[in-house]
Amino acid sequence: MSEPRTLLAIDHVSKKFGQVTAVDGISLDIRENEFFALLGPSGCGKTTLLRMLAGFETPNDGRILLDGHDIARTPPNKRPVNLMFQSYALFPHMSVRANVSYGLEMERLPAAEIRSRVDAILATTELVPFADRKPEQLSGGQKQRVALARALVKRPRLLLLDEPLGALDKKLRGAMQLELKRLQHEVGITFVIVTHDQEESLVMADRMAVLKDGKLLQCDTPHAIYEHPADRFVADFIGVMNFVPGKASSDGVVAVNGARIAGKVPAALSPGAPAVASVRPERIRLFPSGETANRTTGTVEALAYHGLDLQLHVRTPLSPKPFLVRVTADAADRRPVASGDQVELGWDAADVRIFEE
Amino acid sequence: MAVVSTAIATLLGTLLAIGVEMRRQYGMGLEALIFAPMIIPDIVLAIALLSFFSMLNLTMGLHTIILAHVVFNLAFVCSVVRARLKSFDWSIVEASADLGASALTTFRRVTLPVIAPAVIAGALLAFTLSVDEFIIAFFTAGAGRASTTLPMQIYAMIRFGITPEINALATIVMAVSITALTLSQRLNRGIIGQ
Ligand SMILES: Nc1ncnc2c1ncn2[C@@H]1O[C@H](COP(=O)(O)OP(=O)(O)O)[C@@H](O)[C@H]1O
Ligand SMILES: [Mg+2]
Numbered sequence: 001m002s003e004p005r006t007l008l009a010i011d012h013v014s015k016k017f018g019q020v021t022a023v024d025g026i027s028l029d030i031r032e033n034e035f036f037a038l039l040g041p042s043g044c045g046k047t048t049l050l051r052m053l054a055g056f057e058t059p060n061d062g063r064i065l066l067d068g069h070d071i072a073r074t075p076p077n078k079r080p081v082n083l084m085f086q087s088y089a090l091f092p093h094m095s096v097r098a099n100v101s102y103g104l105e106m107e108r109l110p111a112a113e114i115r116s117r118v119d120a121i122l123a124t125t126e127l128v129p130f131a132d133r134k135p136e137q138l139s140g141g142q143k144q145r146v147a148l149a150r151a152l153v154k155r156p157r158l159l160l161l162d163e164p165l166g167a168l169d170k171k172l173r174g175a176m177q178l179e180l181k182r183l184q185h186e187v188g189i190t191f192v193i194v195t196h197d198q199e200e201s202l203v204m205a206d207r208m209a210v211l212k213d214g215k216l217l218q219c220d221t222p223h224a225i226y227e228h229p230a231d232r233f234v235a236d237f238i239g240v241m242n243f244v245p246g247k248a249s250s251d252g253v254v255a256v257n258g259a260r261i262a263g264k265v266p267a268a269l270s271p272g273a274p275a276v277a278s279v280r281p282e283r284i285r286l287f288p289s290g291e292t293a294n295r296t297t298g299t300v301e302a303l304a305y306h307g308l309d310l311q312l313h314v315r316t317p318l319s320p321k322p323f324l325v326r327v328t329a330d331a332a333d334r335r336p337v338a339s340g341d342q343v344e345l346g347w348d349a350a351d352v353r354i355f356e357e
Numbered sequence: 358m359a360v361v362s363t364a365i366a367t368l369l370g371t372l373l374a375i376g377v378e379m380r381r382q383y384g385m386g387l388e389a390l391i392f393a394p395m396i397i398p399d400i401v402l403a404i405a406l407l408s409f410f411s412m413l414n415l416t417m418g419l420h421t422i423i424l425a426h427v428v429f430n431l432a433f434v435c436s437v438v439r440a441r442l443k444s445f446d447w448s449i450v451e452a453s454a455d456l457g458a459s460a461l462t463t464f465r466r467v468t469l470p471v472i473a474p475a476v477i478a479g480a481l482l483a484f485t486l487s488v489d490e491f492i493i494a495f496f497t498a499g500a501g502r503a504s505t506t507l508p509m510q511i512y513a514m515i516r517f518g519i520t521p522e523i524n525a526l527a528t529i530v531m532a533v534s535i536t537a538l539t540l541s542q543r544l545n546r547g548i549i550g551q
Contacts, residue, residue: 056451076454083455089448093470102466106457154456 004031007190008053008158013062013072014214015048022048024214025062030158030192035184037201038194040211041237046194047086049211050160053192054083066157077106082151086162088143090135096146097122097131103154117153124186125149141172148180152187161193165200177203198238202226210234232276232355241278244318245357248275253354257317262293263352274357279347281311281326287335288346295346298323300339305329314343361423363487366430367480373431374438375468392436394429402429403496410497417499422506425497426487433486434479441475474544481541485534 008030015023022045030036038046051057053064055076064072071079082103091099097118104114122128125145135143144164151159164180165173181204184191195201201208202222209219210230218230229235236243246255248269252262253276261277269275285292298316305311310332313322325345337343373391394402406425415421449471453463469476491508498509505513511526 054455056455076451077457077459083452085448085452087446087448089446089452091449091452091467091471092446102453102458103456106462150452150456 004034006030007032007067008192009063009065009068010049010053011063011065013049013052013059013064015045015052015057016060021214023052023059026211026214026216027062028209028216028219030190031207033188033190034206035181035204036190036192037205037208038192038211039198039201039208039237040196042196044211045214046196046211047162048214050083050162050192050194053158054081054160055079056083080157081160082154082156082158083160084147084151084162084164086164086166088135088147088167090143090146090150092135095132095134096127096138099135099146100127100150100153103150107154121149121153124183125152140167141176144168144176148183152183152189155187156189158190158192161191163194163196165195165197173200180204202238210237229353229355232278232357235278235353235355240281240324242281242284242319242323243321244277246275246277247271248273248354252349252352253277255318259296259318261318261352262349263354264349265354266356269354269356276355276357278353278355279351281324282309283351284323284325284345284347286312286325286327286331286337287344292346293349294352295344296323297342297344300337300341300343302339303337312337312343314345316345363430363480363484365423366427366434366483367476369427369431369434371434371438371472371476371479374435374442391432394432395436399429399490399492403493406493407496417497419498421497421499422494425493426490429490429493430483430487434476434483437479437482438472438475441472445472478541478544481537481544485537485541488537489530489534 006029010026010028010030012025012027013023014021014025024045026049038049040046048057052059052072055071055074055078059072062072063070066079066081071081076083091102094102100118100121101114104117109117119128122131125148127142127145127149130138130142130146135146138146144167148161148164161180165176168176177200180191180193193201193204205222207219207221208225210217210225212233218225218234220228225234226239229238229241232243235241244253244255244261246253246261248265249260249271250265252260252265254260255277263277265275279294288295296316296318298314300312301315301322302313303310309326309328312325312327314325315322323345397405403425406421406428410417410421410424449467450463453467454460458466489508490506491512494506494509495512498505507526507530511523511530514520514523514526
């Protein structure tokens with residue numbers, strides 16, 4: 001496979017609002033045809049970064065290169081980039097069809113071409129029955145599809161989506177995540193989506209960037225970020241993680257109670273420095289048979305079924321917070337556990353990640 | 358007279374309202390200034406305008422009446438349009454730019470159509486106020502017989518006793534005012550109902 005082409009290069013971009021630095025020296029490459037997610041807690045600068053890509057904010061510093069040309073100062077109406085607004089921003093006085101046609105009319109395309117392109121996108125987004133309705137006569141999911149159709153019909157080089165699923169209820173959200181992914185494949189346009197929902201970006205993105213306080217913490221595939229978080233914040237923010245605080249040693253972490261957690265220690269951590277060892281809930285085995293590098297016993301405090309698997313809260317001497325353990329329902333059937341039971345937990349050194357505290 | 362001053366006031370009032378709402382952060386002083394003509398008693402405004410016009414050595418006439426009416430109508434149009442803009446979703450203006458529209462096209466195809474009911478309501482209100490306004494017109498008209506508004510005409514005629522013509526004229530003024538005011542209310546209610 002050939003090296004994927006870079007479509008958009010964000011190069012040391014910063015944006016300040018008075019005293020607040022909303023985006024702080026971010027550099028990122030977004031590749032042709034990928035589904036890219038910007039993920040971070042609320043207020044970390046996601047919207048600001050996206051608005052700079054769309055042209056509504058001008059960076060104080062840095063360059064934004066689209067196909068190698070700096071567009072940082074190009075006004076929004078002159079960029080081959082479209083934004084799907086968080087609030088959808090549909091024109092309330094226009095029908096669905098008029099909303100979708102608007103962008104093509106601005107390009108002064110022939111009426112016949114506008115008509116056929118609008119018809120095609122209305123069909124793709126399953127909006128044909130609603131073409132003559134006004135936005136106020138649509139449900140949340142339908143409005144969201146109109147906003148999407150209105151941006152997609154322009155065939156932008158890059159489509160920006162600001163929390164596109166934020167206003168939808170949970171069930172509809174799951175369906176729309178897959179729908180967006182399917183659409184992106186179908187139209188072959190690069191998507192950059194902003195979200196504060198880590199699960200959403202894990203499900204949808206080809207690659208993702210994790211932001212905090214305007215800074216880029218990590219940029220990689222969801223799998224790589226999940227398995228090898230760059231720091232403690234990312235480990236905690238993405239998925240669920242059990243942490244054991246303590247001090248670094250040469251081959252792991254010594255917990256407060258003196259127990260040793262074996263794992264690979266990052267080179268930057270000198271022995272004795274405050275450190276935290278972590279392990280994902282699904283990597284922990286209940287009553288492990290045979291040797292495991294790490295073992296502890298604990299008391300089950302609570303358990304909950306989640307369809308195929310069982311989640312246990314286990315109080316251990318290793319950390320002040322109970323361990324979260326996920327086992328398959330099969331494993332749980334083989335040796336049933338109940339609240340209050342003493343259990344034995346084990347996990348491998350290879351599944352332990354150690355971070356600076 | 359009423360038509361011209363209404364047209365000018367509507368145009369300026371709408372633009373002013375948009376300008377104020379877009380730059381809301383420098384608000385308070387400007388806000389007071391815009392509302393001033395609504396609050397100041399007509400007679401005070403009339404005298405102030407009269408002395409202002411004579412300071413500039415303007416010849417009085419229809420044009421000075423129009424100017425004076427624009428001053429106080431502006432405040433009314435502006436406040437009606439601003440009330441609408443308070444609930445205006447500015448992201449649709451950005452969406453329009455994002456889809457490739459210039460600032461002018463955005464105003465013509467998005468901003469104006471959305472706020473149109475408020476603009477018309479403001480215009481009707483201004484027109485109503487202008488048609489039967491007497492004091493300001495009286496002060497700024499000057500001596501010329503050519504420049505009389507309807508209420509001034511009625512006032513001039515009343516000095517010779519109440520004639521059927523006066524009754525007829527008064528009825529017309531009232532009918533026009535009530536119609537315009539009702540229409541304006543209708544439109545405004547439509548906006549709130551949205
Ligand atoms: N127009 C603005 N003026 C002043 N501060 C702003 C503006 N837009 C965003 N900010 C600030 O910048 C920071 C990042 O905001 P934002 O990009 O909206 O974050 P996110 O979308 O990740 O929640 C916040 O602290 C916010 O208060
Ligand atoms: Mg945001």
